[in-house]
Amino acid sequence: MSNEEVPCTDITWAPRVVAFVCNWCTYTGADLAGTSRLKMDPNVRVIKLPCSSRVNPLFIIKAFERGADGVIVSGCHTGDCHYSTGNYHARRRFAILHDLLQFMGVEEDRVTFAWVSASEGNKWQQVVNETTARVQQLGPFGAPQGQKGGAQ
Amino acid sequence: MTHKFLSHQELASLIGQLLAAKTRVIAPVRAKDDSSQLEYQPIQSPDDATFGVRLPRRSLKEFFLPPTEVLLHYKQTKAGVEIREVPTEVPPQVIFGAVPCDAAGLAAVDKVMNWDYRDELWFGRREATTIVSFLCNTMDATCFCTAVGLGPESSTGSDALFVPVEDGYLAYLVTPKGEALLQNHGTEATATMLADAETSQREARAKVEPNLAAIPVEFATWLASNFDHPVWKTLALRCHGCGACAAMCPTCHCFDIVDEHISADEGVRRRNWDSCQTGLFTVHSSGHNPRASQSERFRQRIQHKFSIYPSRFGEILCTGCGRCSRGCPGGMDLPSIVGELVALAQAKPEAGGQ
Amino acid sequence: MNELQETARKLLSDGTVNVVIGYESGPRGVRAAFITAPEQADKLIFDTRCVQNLATYLNPRRTQITRLGKAAVVVKGCDARAVAGVIREKQIERANVVILAMRCGGVLQHPESDTPLNADTVSVRCANCKVREPKLFDYLLGELPPEPPVNTLRIEQIAALEKMTPSERWNFWSGQLSRCIRCHACREACPMCFCVKCTAEKSQPQWIDPSSTLQANRAWQTMRVLHQAGRCVDCLECERACPEHIPLSLLVGYVAEAVERRFDYVASDDPSVPAPFGVYRTDDDEEFIR
Numbered sequence: 164m165s166n167e168e169v170p171c172t173d174i175t176w177a178p179r180v181v182a183f184v185c186n187w188c189t190y191t192g193a194d195l196a197g198t199s200r201l202k203m204d205p206n207v208r209v210i211k212l213p214c215s216s217r218v219n220p221l222f223i224i225k226a227f228e229r230g231a232d233g234v235i236v237s238g239c240h241t242g243d244c245h246y247s248t249g250n251y252h253a254r255r256r257f258a259i260l261h262d263l264l265q266f267m268g269v270e271e272d273r274v275t276f277a278w279v280s281a282s283e284g285n286k287w288q289q290v291v292n293e294t295t296a297r298v299q300q301l302g303p304f305g306a307p308q309g310q311k312g313g314a315q
Numbered sequence: 316m317t318h319k320f321l322s323h324q325e326l327a328s329l330i331g332q333l334l335a336a337k338t339r340v341i342a343p344v345r346a347k348d349d350s351s352q353l354e355y356q357p358i359q360s361p362d363d364a365t366f367g368v369r370l371p372r373r374s375l376k377e378f379f380l381p382p383t384e385v386l387l388h389y390k391q392t393k394a395g396v397e398i399r400e401v402p403t404e405v406p407p408q409v410i411f412g413a414v415p416c417d418a419a420g421l422a423a424v425d426k427v428m429n430w431d432y433r434d435e436l437w438f439g440r441r442e443a444t445t446i447v448s449f450l451c452n453t454m455d456a457t458c459f460c461t462a463v464g465l466g467p468e469s470s471t472g473s474d475a476l477f478v479p480v481e482d483g484y485l486a487y488l489v490t491p492k493g494e495a496l497l498q499n500h501g502t503e504a505t506a507t508m509l510a511d512a513e514t515s516q517r518e519a520r521a522k523v524e525p526n527l528a529a530i531p532v533e534f535a536t537w538l539a540s541n542f543d544h545p546v547w548k549t550l551a552l553r554c555h556g557c558g559a560c561a562a563m564c565p566t567c568h569c570f571d572i573v574d575e576h577i578s579a580d581e582g583v584r585r586r587n588w589d590s591c592q593t594g595l596f597t598v599h600s601s602g603h604n605p606r607a608s609q610s611e612r613f614r615q616r617i618q619h620k621f622s623i624y625p626s627r628f629g630e631i632l633c634t635g636c637g638r639c640s641r642g643c644p645g646g647m648d649l650p651s652i653v654g655e656l657v658a659l660a661q662a663k664p665e666a667g668g669q
Numbered sequence: 670m671n672e673l674q675e676t677a678r679k680l681l682s683d684g685t686v687n688v689v690i691g692y693e694s695g696p697r698g699v700r701a702a703f704i705t706a707p708e709q710a711d712k713l714i715f716d717t718r719c720v721q722n723l724a725t726y727l728n729p730r731r732t733q734i735t736r737l738g739k740a741a742v743v744v745k746g747c748d749a750r751a752v753a754g755v756i757r758e759k760q761i762e763r764a765n766v767v768i769l770a771m772r773c774g775g776v777l778q779h780p781e782s783d784t785p786l787n788a789d790t791v792s793v794r795c796a797n798c799k800v801r802e803p804k805l806f807d808y809l810l811g812e813l814p815p816e817p818p819v820n821t822l823r824i825e826q827i828a829a830l831e832k833m834t835p836s837e838r839w840n841f842w843s844g845q846l847s848r849c850i851r852c853h854a855c856r857e858a859c860p861m862c863f864c865v866k867c868t869a870e871k872s873q874p875q876w877i878d879p880s881s882t883l884q885a886n887r888a889w890q891t892m893r894v895l896h897q898a899g900r901c902v903d904c905l906e907c908e909r910a911c912p913e914h915i916p917l918s919l920l921v922g923y924v925a926e927a928v929e930r931r932f933d934y935v936a937s938d939d940p941s942v943p944a945p946f947g948v949y950r951t952d953d954d955e956e957f958i959r
Contacts, residue, residue, distance in 0.1 A: 220895050221868070221876050224888050241951065251949035254958070255932065259898045261957045262927040266830065266920075267891060268839025277959040290959060305839075305884075348845075348914060372912075382850040383880040457697065552734055553701040555725065557854035559912040575878050585880045588850060593857075594730070595870055608733040644721070644858045644910035646700025
């Protein structure tokens with residue numbers, strides 16, 4: 164899905180999406196998206212970490228608790244990790260977190276895991292816009308369907 | 316103590332009237348996740364209440380000291396810090412079908428809640444609540460209320476005690492609140508009803524008494540003088556220190572105070588249940604822990620309930636409900652533990668260790 | 670005296686161990702036994718009521734037990750995996766524990782009921798047991814009973830949850846977790862929760878609020894189950910300890926199934942086999958990653 168199919172629209176409720184990104188690949192890729200002036204939804208707050216393996220699953224849980232409606236977690240493609248093996252460990256953790264969150268009733272579309280390299284500005288744009296659009300559809304986190312409300 | 320007869324219909328009608336007047340009525344109901352278990356819950360109709368089936372799985376404590384409660388709300392503003400305390404007055408409520416051990420537990424905790432500081436939240440709820448206990452007839456081998464000076468017929472902590480008789484209840488009106496509740500209900504009790512009620516109470520007591528002999532008055536002193544007895548080293552080996560016993564106990568009341576932020580400049584101060592059985596309960600900021608192993612922590616539990624609290628407030632901090640033992644995943648059984656310790660105390664009446 | 674009792678008696682009388690941790694009959698049914706005198710060894714029993722995972726008592730934090738001296742512990746095959754776990758994670762040395770492994774044909778879901786073992790009464794965790802004859806042992810004892818009957822209740826409950834919509838699942842867990850009073854009995858009874866200071870007890874920063882609000886309870890249980898992933902041996906002590914009867918077996922069961930599905934790993938009773946989160950494969954699943 165390219166950006167043209169997912170326009171940024173003016174809406175009354177805007178989702179808050181937190182993105183945990185690795186410094187070496189994804190952050191650089193996001194920077195590239197910015198310097199290339201690619202249009203992206205402004206709802207994403209980026210948190211830079213040294214590596215995707217720094218992402219403690221608790222960060223994602225805490226983000227939802229503190230008001231996030233969606234979360235993006237992104238790092239280097241496997242084999243390209245700046246610290247060699249960080250994203251291999253992270254991949255295992257994310258796999259179980261992904262499955263468990265669904266089992267607890269968190270919609271799959273609220274959490275996006277991605278590998279975005281330093282040259283993939285376009286991919287970052289897609290990840291941001293698609294995640295925001297999907298979370299927009301789902302509504303605020305933790306509220307009964309279609310209603311506003313804080314996480315509970 | 317005055318008394319009157321209340322038929323089943325009259326009880327239902329009384330409950331119905333209270334509900335119609337928007338008074339909160341709490342009674343034992345079947346648990347949603349397991350219909351063989353009962354819980355004290357607010358009811359919407361007299362039919363929801365299930366009396367005389369078994370001991371509800373949790374005590375009444377949570378209605379007076381909730382597992383978590385907000386004490387105050389704070390907000391940092393340009394002018395300083397705004398503090399908003401929670402109200403200490405609550406609307407009136409009535410509890411029907413309290414088991415005597417649960418009502419007595421509240422009376423025991425009243426003492427410490429009014430000791431060095433009057434706990435406004437506890438007493439706000441206590442004052443708003445009328446408690447009607449029912450004679451207990453669902454005792455099992457783990458009950459030992461008679462050993463701690465109470466009994467299935469005890470009215471300690473209750474405003475009224477209902478004893479089932481033919482077609483209804485003999486209602487003993489224990490306090491002015493109990494009298495006020497039944498002011499416009501009930502009829503005069505006959506001599507037969509009185510005699511039947513007394514027989515029921517005697518028979519109920521007789522069912523519990525064999526479980527554990529009455530704890531002698533000297534037990535508290537023996538505990539105080541035998542703090543270093545070798546028995547403490549091995550009594551609690553199987554105890555996990557999980558604190559489930561304290562959570563279920565009608566008289567355990569320890570709490571932790573925490574501040575939780577809602578945002579960078581706003582938050583709440585909360586009071587949460589805590590337990591001396593957990594590893595970090597007595598850890599000092601230096602890292603030293605005077606109760607470093609479960610042996611010391613379990614000793615504390617027994618000492619507090621059966622020695623320290625009695626010497627300070629004149630009563631045992633235990634009502635013999637048995638929940639701690641039924642729920643313990645490690646197989647700790649309080650009646651047999653207390654029995655073992657009392658036997659030690661009676662074998663060696665002199666103070667001091669071995 | 671049976672084989673177990675005789676072995677225990679010998680280990681105690683020749684000084685190989687100072688305490689044998691096993692099962693005995695107590696006032697409320699079967700409970701853990703701590704036998705320190707050889708003549709008390711005849712208290713040891715082993716039957717379908719021996720549900721508790723005694724590996725929890727090997728935790729070095731439990732100084733009231735460690736100060737008794739070297740221990741022998743009675744384990745079933747499932748419990749042996751927990752012993753392997755604490756050895757693997759360097760909490761105890763293999764040489765410092767004597768493992769008395771019992772051949773097992775299943776245990777009761779409700780041991781206090783003392784009923785015969787059948788598909789309704791057997792514990793849900795005994796289904797398809799592959800460790801009836803434990804492989805981690807110093808002594809392998811007892812007769813091998815027939816395979817346990819299969820209690821499909823948990824399999825059905827998890828399947829029912831998986832068929833629900835996310836919103837229905839969310840509401841299910843809201844209902845269950847609103848009862849959690851944060852007593853942490855689940856953690857204390859768990860053989861693999863051996864941390865001196867749990868993440869939930871840290872306040873600098875406060876990752877998990879200690880209050881029993883629904884939001885904090887959800888975070889606590891999610892975090893605990895995640896910390897157990899790949900380490901949990903499915904002994905279900907957590908569920909048995911919970912005073913609020915929250916069905917924690919559904920959470921740990923689901924995660925164990927996810928770990929097996931994704932990493933082809935089941936908690937191993939071989940301490941030299943690494944747990945899944947310490948290692949990786951370059952071809953691990955990543956179909957969920959864009």
